[in-house]
Amino acid sequence: MSPITVRLPYPISANRYWRTRVITPKAGRSPIVSTYVSPEAKEFKAIVGEMLRSVGCVRPFTGRVAIAYTLFPNRPQDWKTRQRKHGDGWQDTVQCIDLDNAQKVLLDALKGIAFEDDVWVREITARRAEPDAEGARLVVTITPIVTPQPQTELPIAPPAQPAFSFDNA
Known part of the structure; x- marks a missing residue:
């Protein structure tokens, strides 16, 4: 199977992925x-599902996979000013979710x-x-990992011929 690469929208934050609701029951109950x-x-x-189908992913890979992703934050309108002011470190001033935050959301979206x-x-x-200039996005490559199968039967080598013999005849 070949790897699949797809351009996805910028992910939501893991902080917005889960919601918690507390239901208060009648008195005396937790x-x-x-x-x-x-x-x-x-x-x-x-x-994510629609975009994966559009690049040919019609069913999930089975078995082991490798995930490689690149997170592109949005380039602000004042990026040239930031570049003059901060040099090569200008991109550190751009707001972006953490990679580990994006990772959890991405893996959950890809699951299934x-x-x-x-x-x-x-x-x-x-x-x-x-x-x-292409805007905020997430580019992900999913690669199946081919696991070598162990050899089930070992060939039996013929017995070694002695280099010399002790013939007492």
Whole structure:
């Protein structure tokens, strides 16, 4: 199977991915805490699914996969001013979600669409890129990892012939 690369929208923050609701029951009972996936997260996952299907991912990879993603923050209108002021470090002044924050959202969105379950993700490479004219986005490559199969039967070598013999005849 070949790797799949897809350009996705900028991910939502993991802080907005989950929602928690506390239900207060009648007196004398403990509150019930319910955590659920937010509507924003469901929408992001749906968009990811559509985009993956558009590049030929019709069913999830089975088995081990490697994920490589590059997060491109939005380039602000004053980027040239920032570049003059801060030099090569100008991009550090641009607002961007943390890579680990983006990673959790990405893996949850890919689960069941690009791979069966995130338990199969065996390698992750993440990078934050310099903002550019193409806008905020997330570019991800999913690569199946081919696992070499162990040899089930070992060939039996013929017995070694002695180099010399002790013939007492």
